[in-house]
Amino acid sequence: MSLPDPFRELARRFPADRFLTDRTELFVYECDGLPVHRQPPAAVVLCETRDEVVACVKWCAANEVPFVPRGAGTGLSGGATPVRGCLLLDLNRMRAIRKIDARSRYAVVEPGLINVRLTEAAKPHRLMYAPDPSSQTACTLGGNIAENSGGPHCLKYGVTIDHVLGLEVVLPDGEVVRLGGPIADHPDHDLVQLFVGAEGTFGVVTEITLRLTPDPPEVRTFLAIFDSMAKACRTVTEITRSGIVPVALEILDRRTIEAVEASVNRAGYPTNAAAVLLVELDGFAAGMDEEERAIVAMARANDPIELRSARDPAERVALWKGRKGAFGAMGRVDTDLYVLDGVVPRTALEETLEKVYEIADRYRVKVSNVFHAGDGNLHPNISYDGRDADVTARVLAAGEEMLRACVAAGGSISGEHGIGLEKRDFMPLLFGEGDLALMTGIRDAIDPEGIANPGKGFPDRRAKRRKARA
C-alpha cells in the first residue's frame, strides 16, 4: 500500500493498530448508516486523547488534507462518509464519562461515548440523558452533537441542542476552544448552539458537557388503533391543542403495520388497522390521571378499533414492540433501506402522507411510514435493492420529491438526521441565496482552508471553485 509521504510521517506517531492504511481496513469505512454514498478514506486514525486529535488536525491543516470525524457510523445522512483523500478521525476510543454532577444535573463526557451509556450511568442518581435516537444503543454522543439528533421522546424534552451546555472543540487549524459550560448563563455569543449540528464542518468536538434530566417517576403508555390515518392524525392534533405534552406521539402507517405483522416482531394488530398511534406520558403521578382520562377520551372520540394501555414496564415493552420492531421489519423487505427524514406542520401530516404514497407509486418504490407525529417529523422508509442502479436512481428521485413535498407543505428537509451528503443540494429549497451566503460565510470564517468535513451540509461551492482553479 503506497501511502502519500506526509501520511507516513503522521502514522509514525501512532501504534500500527490505531493508524489504519490497509486497503481492507479502509474499505469498511467507505460509508456510514447511509450506504448510498461510498468513498474510502486515505487513512483512518483511532484517536484516544484530545492531544492526538489536535496533532492530527494540525497535520491536516499543514498538509491541506481534509479530515472527517466519525463516531459509530450510524448516521443516516452521510455526515461521516469520507471525502476523497481524507484522514478519517475515529473517536470511538474516546469514551470516558469524566464527571457526573448529580446535584447540578450535568455530565462531562468524551465524544465517543455511546448515548445509552450516559443514561445507564445517570440512572443510579435517578437522572437520564433525554435525547434518545432510535440508534441510542450504538450511536455516539459526538455524532449526536454533529447531527443534532432527536428521538421518539424528544417531543417533550427537546432534541440534542436543548441538552448541550458546553463543548471543547478542536478548530480546523488545531486550536482548542471551550464554549459554554455547566453554569446557566454565559455572556458571550451562544457559540454552543452554532456548533451543534455543524456536522464536523467547524472542527472536532473532544469534550461535551450535557444536561441531565430527572428520571420521571411515573410513565403511562397507550396505544390507539384506527382504521384510517385521518382518525389517528386528528387525535394527534387534538392532543397537541389540548396543551397536554406527551413524551412521545408516534404513528405507524398501514404498510408498516403489515410489515411488522409479517415479521418475527409481530405485535398482534388487527388486520383492518390502518394507523397505530402510540402515546406516552411521563412525569409526576399527580395530575396524570386527568391527563390520561383526557387523552383516552380524545382517542375514543375518533372511533378507534382498539385501545390498549400499559402501567408497568413489561406491558409498556409490549406496546412499544411494534414501533421498535418497525425499522427491522422494513429492513427485511429488501436488501437496502433508505430512511428519509422530513418535517411538516402537524396539521399537514395526513395530506403529506398521501403525497408520499403517490410519489412512491409513481416511482415504483416500496415505502412505509413510521413517524414522530407529535412534532410532525416524517420518516418515509424506502426498501429497495441497491445493487440495481436504475432502482437506486428511482429511490433517490422519489426521496427528493418527498422532501420537496414536505417543504411545499410548509415544513423542512431534516428533523433529526442532519443534512450531510444526502441533502446538501436540497438546502436551496429551504433557504435563499442570502441565507446560504451567511451560513457559508460563517463556515468559511471558521474553516478558511475548507478541510473540515468539506462538502457536508451545504452545496459544495468550494469544490467547484477548486475545480475551476485547477
Next chain:
Amino acid sequence: MSRTKQRLSEYARTLDCVHCGLCLPHCPTYGVTSREADSPRGRIYLMRGWAEGRLDFDTGADSHLDSCLVCRACESVCPSGIRMDEMMESFRAERPGGPRVSPLGRFLLREIIPNRRRVAAATKALELYERSGLPGVTQRVLDRVAPPLARAHAMRPRIEPRTDAIEPGSTWKPTGVPRAKVGLFLGCVAAEWLAPVHRATVKVLLGNGCEVVVPESQTCCGALHRHAGLLDDARTLLDRNARAFPADLDAVIVNAAGCGASLTTPFHDSDSPGANAAAPRATPYRDVAAFLHELGWTAKTRPLRRRVAYDQPCHLVHGQRVPAHVVTDLLQQIPGLELVPLAGSERCCGAGGVYNLLQPTMADAVLAEKVDAIVRSGANTVVTGNPGCLLQLRHGLRDHAIEVRHPIEVLADGLA
C-alpha cells in the same frame, strides 16, 4: 450475479445487513480493537465486497474474518435478522484456497476427535504427562521461547476424575414410572475430560423422573469442523449421530451449549442431513436446562450455601435463544443458593470452541473483561453450561478463589 454466487454460497445473507450499526457495541472483538473491520457490520461488508468482486483477499487481509468468535451476539440484536454463523461457515469453507486448517488441526479433527477410543488414549497420555512433573518445566521453557504455545500449554485441561463415568451403551431408570425417556449426548472430549458433568446430568435427570439411555454409536457433534469450514466432515458426523439415537426418545439431552447449537442448526445448503425434509423425524436435541425447565422440576433438594453467578454460553443464549432465566429458575430450586447478577453475562468469554488456541491474544483480551465482571459480582461460584467456556473461565480464574462449574453440577449437588 452468477459470479458472486460462485464465490460465496451465502452471498444473499450478506444483503440482510442494512448497515445500521446496532451490532457494534455487542461485538466482543470490536470492543477490544474499535476497528470497523473487527465488527459484525464490517465483517459482513468485507464478505459482501469479496463476493461482489470489489475486494480481494490476496495478502491475508481476511484475518478480520478469522478473528470472529462466531459468538453470535450480533444475531440477537440485529433488527434485520442476520445469520453470522451461516455466513462465517460458508466463507471459511469457500474462501480462496479453501478451509484454513493446519495439518495438525486437520489430523485432530478427522482422526482423533470423532473416535472415542483415540480420545481416551490421548487423554491417558495427557494424564501421564500431568503426573510426570514435566508440565512445570515445559511451561517455563515455552514462556521464554514461544509465548503463543505457552498460552496453549497453560490452557491444557485439568482432567477430572473418571470414577463412575457414564459409559456409552448404558441405560438408567428412575424409581417409579418414568416421566420421559431421553438420550444423553456425550460429545467428544467432554466425556473424557469433564466426566462429572455427564454424571451430574444423569443424576439430575433421574431425580426428575427421566429414563436415560446412552447409545454406543454416537460421536462428536461436528461444531469444530463447521467453525473451521470442514463442512463435509461435519455432515458425516451429524448423520452418524442421527442414526445413533433410537426414534422413541422424547429428547436427546445435550449439556454442551456449543454442541447443542451445532446439532440444532441445519446446514445452510439443503442436501445436508440436518435439513433433510425426507428424514422421518429430526433428532430432538434439547439443551439440558431448557428441557428440565419445560418438564418441570420435581426432584427433592437440600440447601446449598453458595453465591452463584450465571455466565451465559453464547451458543445457549444467542445460538439457541435460551434466555438466562431458564437456567436461573432451575438454580433457584436449591434452597440457600444465592444468585448474584453478573454484568455482561451475555457477552462472550473468548473461548469460541478452539478460538482461544488459534487467536490467543484476542481471546485473552475478551477473557480479561469477563474475569473482571465475575470478580466484581462477588460470587464464589460461577456456572456456565459449555465445556469450552468452563475451560476458558477456569484458566482465567486460576488465581482466584472462585469455582467454575456447569450449572447441572450445582443442581446435582443440591439433590436431597
